[in-house]
Amino acid sequence: MPVSIRLPEDLDRRLDFLARQTGRTKTFYIRKALVERIDDLEDYYLAADVLERIRKGEENSYSSAEVRKDLGLDD
Numbered sequence: 651m652p653v654s655i656r657l658p659e660d661l662d663r664r665l666d667f668l669a670r671q672t673g674r675t676k677t678f679y680i681r682k683a684l685v686e687r688i689d690d691l692e693d694y695y696l697a698a699d700v701l702e703r704i705r706k707g708e709e710n711s712y713s714s715a716e717v718r719k720d721l722g723l724d725d
Contacts (some may be wrong), residue, residue: 665679665680
């Protein structure tokens with residue numbers, strides 16, 4: 651699916667220079683950067699979302715002691 655993004659001028663210049671110097675496309679480098687970072691972005695933003703729900707009282711959380719007790723691991 652095609653996606654369109656606007657890059658800051660300085661980043662676009664750097665990306666353009668890299669593409670020209672290496673003979674690859676700007677799309678190649680954008681895709682590569684996204685593939686290499688998407689896991690980190692998902693981890694961070696999804697965790698931040700859960701933390702916000704916990705702070706608002708919309709999500710339950712349990713201590714490790716509670717989990718161990720519920721699972722019968724402290725016996």
